[in-house]
Amino acid sequence: MSSLWLAGHGITQAEATIDYPRPDRLVNGNPKRTTHDLYQHPHMNCGIWECEIGMWEIHFAPNKQEFFQIIEGKVRIHDANTNTYIEVLAGEAGVIPPDFKGRFEVVETVKKYFVIVEST
Numbered sequence: 001m002s003s004l005w006l007a008g009h010g011i012t013q014a015e016a017t018i019d020y021p022r023p024d025r026l027v028n029g030n031p032k033r034t035t036h037d038l039y040q041h042p043h044m045n046c047g048i049w050e051c052e053i054g055m056w057e058i059h060f061a062p063n064k065q066e067f068f069q070i071i072e073g074k075v076r077i078h079d080a081n082t083n084t085y086i087e088v089l090a091g092e093a094g095v096i097p098p099d100f101k102g103r104f105e106v107v108e109t110v111k112k113y114f115v116i117v118e119s120t
Helices: none
Strands: 016-019 026-028 033-041 044-051 054-059 064-079 084-089 093-096 101-118
Touching: 026 101, 084 093, 084 101
Parallel strands: none
Antiparallel strands: 016 033, 026 054, 033 044, 044 101, 054 101, 064 084, 064 093, 064 101
């Protein structure tokens, strides 16, 4: 039996987790990152993520990808392979593909919906 979920519903009941970028990946600042997991499944999770200004290196696994939509703020995702970046503003969405290597930069304090999918 399955149930439908309304994204964002019950966020006040969702317990937040707080973390910071790993020191070996940190490029700028030391941004506090707050995650509200709203739904978890063995191969997918989604929720709301908030972060202070800063930048760190990211490397997605070959079987992992993320769709996100910015609610507030602005981010830049820097691609290490092309030496370019995209800027994503409030109201816009983006995808970080499998095996992506680069940097995640929070230009303005950000709040986003995220969906992370891992294939087997």
